Amino acid sequence: MTRLSANPEWLGHVDHTADECIEARADSAEILFERLAVGYMLVVADPDGIESRQSWQVQVEAEDQEELLVRWLSELNFLHQCEHLVFSEFIVTALSETELRAEVKGEPIDLDRHEILAEVKAVTFHHLRLTHAAGEWRGRVLFDM
Numbered sequence: 001m002t003r004l005s006a007n008p009e010w011l012g013h014v015d016h017t018a019d020e021c022i023e024a025r026a027d028s029a030e031i032l033f034e035r036l037a038v039g040y041m042l043v044v045a046d047p048d049g050i051e052s053r054q055s056w057q058v059q060v061e062a063e064d065q066e067e068l069l070v071r072w073l074s075e076l077n078f079l080h081q082c083e084h085l086v087f088s089e090f091i092v093t094a095l096s097e098t099e100l101r102a103e104v105k106g107e108p109i110d111l112d113r114h115e116i117l118a119e120v121k122a123v124t125f126h127h128l129r130l131t132h133a134a135g136e137w138r139g140r141v142l143f144d145m
Contacts (some may be wrong), residue, residue, distance in 0.1 A: 020118070020143045021127060025136055029065070030092040031070060032130075032137040033100065037090040040073050040123075043143060045081060045114040050088040052105035059101045066130050072100050073123040073141060081119070084109045118145055 022039035026032035043045070060075055062068040072073065073080050087106035094101040122144040129140035 019124075019145050020120070021140065022143075023118055023129075023138065025138045025139045027136065029132070030095050031138050032139050033069065033092050033095060033102075034090040036069065036073065036141055037104075038078055039141070040076055040120070040143070041087050044077075044116065045086050045090070046117060048115070049113040050086045051107055052088045053107040055105045056085075056102050057101070058104055059099070061099050063098065065097055066125070066128055068095075068098065069101055069130055069139065069141065070123050070125060070128065072102070076104065077120050077123060079104075086114050088111055092117050093140070120145060 010063075021045050022036065022043065024032060024035040024039055026035050056079065058072070058075055058079075060068060060071040062071050076087065080087075085106055086109055087104050089105035090104075091103040091105075092100060093103060120143045124142045124144050127140060127142040129138065131138045
């Protein structure tokens with residue numbers, strides 16, 4: 001499980017013109033996918049005040065893990081924008097080359113308590129990177145803002 005927190009040491013921002021690019025590192029692919037979800041949430045909302053009041057099950061499938069990462073974050077973006085949700089915890093319960101299952105905790109957006117920072121139009125394949133070397137997983141994702 002990875003909790004939303006401001007400025008985690010394993011998450012970085014990559015300078016890019018008009019879009020937002022994040023990088024994360026982890027000891028496992030599951031934790032990396034959770035941490036990149038935290039990175040997404042930190043792009044779109046201030047973490048203060050987001051509580052784990054409800055949970056949702058998320059399942060995505062793809063041809064490979066890079067596409068799986070894009071679909072995972074795109075599903076979170078869909079839930080955020082269309083269902084008006086913010087998230088505080090991400091728990092990847094199953095991950096293979098082609099399928100991800102996760103539990104996501106959070107709550108409906110309450111503008112009295114939640115500050116929305118930006119709108120992600122799309123999670124892109126541009127500059128996408130997913131690597132595993134020397135026991136460490138690294139990921140990079142570019143969001144079209």
